Amino acid sequence: MAVHPLSALLSGLVLAASAAHANGDAPAGGEPAAAAQVAGLWCGDGLLHEFSLRLNQDGEQVEGExxxxxxxxxxxxxxxxxxxxxxxxxVGALVLEKQGEELRVTGGDGPIALARGTSFRRSPGATCAS
Known part of the structure; x- marks a missing residue:
């Protein structure tokens, strides 16, 4: 049975779009998800109360301390x-998920990954209160 070239093309496009969505490359609307804005000072909460994160962001690239x-x-x-x-x-790597004004530690590796489930909160000022 011969496959019509237009059907093959449409099938390929549907498969590619499905794969991109499944991999998180694009939301249901077809456009890439906007990068969360994380620049600024974040103060450790709970077990992380002695820590702070100062982040700078340029698009999807983040650097800081x-x-x-x-x-x-x-x-x-x-x-x-x-x-x-x-x-x-x-000391390892972190995976943080932005949830409102919170960066929650959801994973990582090395000793720092033991912080899983804790979070950093965006500071309303220039310093973190200890």
Missing amino acids: LLRKGRVRSIEGRIDGQVLRTQSTK
Whole structure:
């Protein structure tokens, strides 16, 4: 049975769109999800109360500092929709999901991944209250 070229083309387009949606490349509307805005100061909550994140963002690229008691670690990462994935450092990598004015630790690797389930809250000022 011969397949009509137009049918084959349409089938290929439907499969490609389905794969992109399943991989999170595009929402149901067909346009890429806007990158969450995470620039600014984020203060650790709960077990992370001694930590803060100061982030700068250029589109999907994020760089900044993870601070704790005067110690500073540079971090770099990438935003995909609402998820920020940091590159691995000697203490590991983080996966953070922006939920409103909160960055929730949802995964990672290394010792820092033990913070899963905790969060950082956006600071209303220039510093974090200890």
